[in-house]
Amino acid sequence: MIQRDLINIELxxxxxxxxxxxxxxPRFIKDEEYAYLLDSIREDPxxxxxxxxxxxxxxxxxxxxxxxxxxxxxxxxxxxxIPCKLLPPDTPAAKLKRWAIKDNGSYGQNDWDALGNDWxxxxxxxxxxxxxxxxxxxxxxxxxxxxxxxxxPTMKIExxxxxxxxxARTEIEELFRGRIAVTIK
Numbered sequence: 001m002i003q004r005d006l007i008n009i010e011l012x013x014x015x016x017x018x019x020x021x022x023x024x025x026p027r028f029i030k031d032e033e034y035a036y037l038l039d040s041i042r043e044d045p046x047x048x049x050x051x052x053x054x055x056x057x058x059x060x061x062x063x064x065x066x067x068x069x070x071x072x073x074x075x076x077x078x079x080x081x082i083p084c085k086l087l088p089p090d091t092p093a094a095k096l097k098r099w100a101i102k103d104n105g106s107y108g109q110n111d112w113d114a115l116g117n118d119w120x121x122x123x124x125x126x127x128x129x130x131x132x133x134x135x136x137x138x139x140x141x142x143x144x145x146x147x148x149x150x151x152x153p154t155m156k157i158e159x160x161x162x163x164x165x166x167x168a169r170t171e172i173e174e175l176f177r178g179r180i181a182v183t184i185k
Contacts, residue, residue, distance in 0.1 A: 029072075056086075
């Protein structure tokens, strides 16, 4: 059974691959996005109450399975305790791996027209939404003159082999780090 508890931050560790069968957390955050995360925690500290760090007990400490970046931000901001969901000690490594990925997953797609028309007055990028290239870069004067076009841009690229296609997709995804969706038809 999963329990909830406030855990002393000194007992919390990032997932660095220390649990047998569970690789290091594959997600990272840096620079501008990390600054946004810190601002987000400052702005809504009670969000951590609603979205606890998921932890696994290991060698007298707790390893973050979900919420490594929130944990990092809370540590930097001087938190002494944070709410956590405690996974049972008998949770199999295969389940820990699944949950680590699922915690960072994002099902579905955004309706960019709705976001552009109904949510455009909000700092979506600062709140962690992977917005399309150029979103929010217009000045207020330019926005008053013209509404930006929303919707994902498309590009057609043809490859001779399946391997070339897969390699290109990987390079594009790494280059844009989630800011664009790569769809293969």
